[in-house]
Amino acid sequence: MGLMFRQSESGLSIEGANPLEDQVITTKVDDLVNWGRRFSLFQYPFVTACCGMEYMSVNAPQHDLARFGCEVPRFSPRQSDLLMVVGTVTHKNAPALKRVYEQMTEPKWVLAFGACASTGGFYDNYATVPGIDHIIPVDVYVPGCPPRPEQVMDGILLLMEKIKNGRAVIR
Numbered sequence: 001m002g003l004m005f006r007q008s009e010s011g012l013s014i015e016g017a018n019p020l021e022d023q024v025i026t027t028k029v030d031d032l033v034n035w036g037r038r039f040s041l042f043q044y045p046f047v048t049a050c051c052g053m054e055y056m057s058v059n060a061p062q063h064d065l066a067r068f069g070c071e072v073p074r075f076s077p078r079q080s081d082l083l084m085v086v087g088t089v090t091h092k093n094a095p096a097l098k099r100v101y102e103q104m105t106e107p108k109w110v111l112a113f114g115a116c117a118s119t120g121g122f123y124d125n126y127a128t129v130p131g132i133d134h135i136i137p138v139d140v141y142v143p144g145c146p147p148r149p150e151q152v153m154d155g156i157l158l159l160m161e162k163i164k165n166g167r168a169v170i171r
């Protein structure tokens with residue numbers, strides 16, 4: 001379509017251009033829903049061991065998780081969509097972890113916080129689960145014993161990228 005420029009008292013206007021172009025943003029449903037989801041993660045901290053000290057540090061004001069919209073912990077699985085498994089998981093508390101995961105509604109994501117949650121860490125014995133992915137699916141593994149807050153934030157950003165590229169509506 002040809003465009004025509006017209007000079008008037010109120011300035012230069014373009015004839016033939018879409019009059020709604022500056023007022024309407026078009027997007028896809030997936031992009032809109034995923035945008036909302038990734039900037040409003042509600043974490044459920046499943047804390048079992050020494051990584052818990054670093055978890056408190058990650059949530060301290062100087063790291064400002066509010067920048068990513070995930071600074072609010074919820075202590076009910078039904079109000080959470082990000083399960084953070086922090087520390088060593090034993091076979092004895094594995095059923096509790098599974099139950100918490102199952103009580104969370106979809107969509108939900110899991111972050112393995114530290115070496116123990118990711119692989120069992122240096123506990124190579126009959127009592128320790130060698131990584132929580134033997135019990136529940138994991139979206140992001142954060143290494144370290146314990147991981148530094150920067151590593152955890154990096155893991156959260158990775159997860160946000162995963163949510164951004166995911167399919168919002170199950171077809």
Ligand code: SF4
Pocket residue numbers: 049050051052086087088114115116117121144145146147
């Ligand atoms: S990864 Fe290290 S700091 Fe974290 S729970 Fe295991 S032993 Fe403790």
